[in-house]
Amino acid sequence: EAAVTQSPRNKVAVTGGKVTLSCNQTNNHNNMYWYRQDTGHGLRLIHYSYGAGSTEKGDIPDGYKASRPSQENFSLILELATPSQTSVYFCASGAPGGANTEVFFGKGTRLTVV
Amino acid sequence: GNSVTQMQGQVTLSEEEFLFINCTYSTTGYPTLFWYVQYPGEGPQLLLKVTTANNKGSSRGFEATYDKGTTSFHLQKASVQESDSAVYYCVLGDLGSSGSWQLIFGSGTQLTVMP
Numbered sequence: 001e002a003a004v005t006q007s008p009r010n011k012v013a014v015t016g017g018k019v020t021l022s023c024n025q026t027n028n029h030n031n032m033y034w035y036r037q038d039t040g041h042g043l044r045l046i047h048y049s050y051g052a053g054s055t056e057k058g059d060i061p062d063g064y065k066a067s068r069p070s071q072e073n074f075s076l077i078l079e080l081a082t083p084s085q086t087s088v089y090f091c092a093s094g095a096p097g098g099a100n101t102e103v104f105f106g107k108g109t110r111l112t113v114v
Numbered sequence: 115g116n117s118v119t120q121m122q123g124q125v126t127l128s129e130e131e132f133l134f135i136n137c138t139y140s141t142t143g144y145p146t147l148f149w150y151v152q153y154p155g156e157g158p159q160l161l162l163k164v165t166t167a168n169n170k171g172s173s174r175g176f177e178a179t180y181d182k183g184t185t186s187f188h189l190q191k192a193s194v195q196e197s198d199s200a201v202y203y204c205v206l207g208d209l210g211s212s213g214s215w216q217l218i219f220g221s222g223t224q225l226t227v228m229p
Contacts, residue, residue, distance in 0.1 A: 004157070035219075040123075042203060042219035043158070058216075090157050101207075103217060105157025 003027065006091050006106035013113050019078040021109050023091030031094045032074040033058075033103065034066060036087040043090060049074055050096075081113045116141045118206050120220035128228050133191040135223045137178075137204035140185065145208035147171075147180050147187045148217075152201040161202070196227045 003026045013019045025032065030051045035043040045058030047066035055066040063085060065077040078085055088110050094103040117140045127133060139147065146165045150158040162171040167182035176191045187204055204220040 040221055042118075042120075042221045044219070045216065092157070102160045102163070105159065107155065107157050 004091055004093050004104050004106035006089075006109050008109060009107065010110045011112070013078075013081045013111065015082060015113055017081050019081050019111065019113075021076040021078075021089055021091075021111070023074045023076075023106060024072050025074075025091075025093040025104075026072065027093050027095075027104060028071065029093035029104075030071070030096050031101075031103075032068065033092040033094070034064075034074070034076045035090045035092065036060070037090060037108070038087050046076065046089075083113045085111065086113045087111060116143075116145070116206055116208050116216075116218045118204050118218050118220040120204050120223050122223045123221070124224045124226070126226045126228065127194050129196055130193045131227075133189070133194045133198070133225065135189040135202055135204075135225070137187045137189065137220060138185055139187060139204070139206050141206060141208050143208045145206045147178070148205040148207060149176065149178055149187075149189050150203040150205055150219075152203065152222075154200075158201075158203055194225070194227045196229050199225055199227045201225070 005024045007022045033048045034046045037043050044060050049055050049068040067075045088108045090108050092103045092105045094101045119138045148163040149161040151161045152158040162173040164171040164180040170179045178189045201222045203222050206218045
């Protein structure tokens with residue numbers, strides 16, 4: 001069973017503070033993704049990675065950084081959190097293979113920036 | 115660019131009623147089409163996918179046909195159950211402008227099934 005674990009599950013941060021969201025996968029997948037979910041927008045891609053040491057910008061990367069130190073771990077970093085970044089964040093992993101490949105999601109992190 | 119449209123934000127049905135969720139897409143490529151389902155407190159999970167135009171995908175009583183002529187991928191189920199209550203996402207998988215493949219999500223449809 002594919003497994004993607006996110007931590008923390010809930011986070012309250014202050015405006016201007018630094019926030020790190022962590023993701024671990026035990027699927028040995030090369031590809032990992034960070035999405036945010038907002039009502040009316042579905043899921044939007046922030047950053048993704050093709051393997052350890054690589055990060056790529058997705059559709060809405062502004063205000064976010066990503067880090068992929070190993071095959072298993074992929075972090076999303078908000079250097080200066082703003083209230084507009086209040087959202088639910090999902091990490092996902094998938095094997096290489098293009099658009100035919102199933103993607104497996106974690107349970108999400110609910111971030112509130114006050 | 116690629117896009118997916120789900121016009122129905124919410125659908126409410128009674129058990130054993132017929133489900134139809136509308137989805138249309140726009141792309142210049144040859145996408146794979148997916149339906150993902152998200153239960154409360156969980157991440158989205160794959161419900162079904164279709165890789166070839168004019169083919170049908172099915173899973174757990176749900177069906178969707180990849181209609182290239184009308185650029186549609188509507189989700190149907192003959193008889194819904196209360197346990198089907200969830201958010202359903204229509205998703206397009208295709209190469210993006212950068213040459214890397216990507217998943218484009220629709221805005222989602224909240225299905226509520228009353229007992």
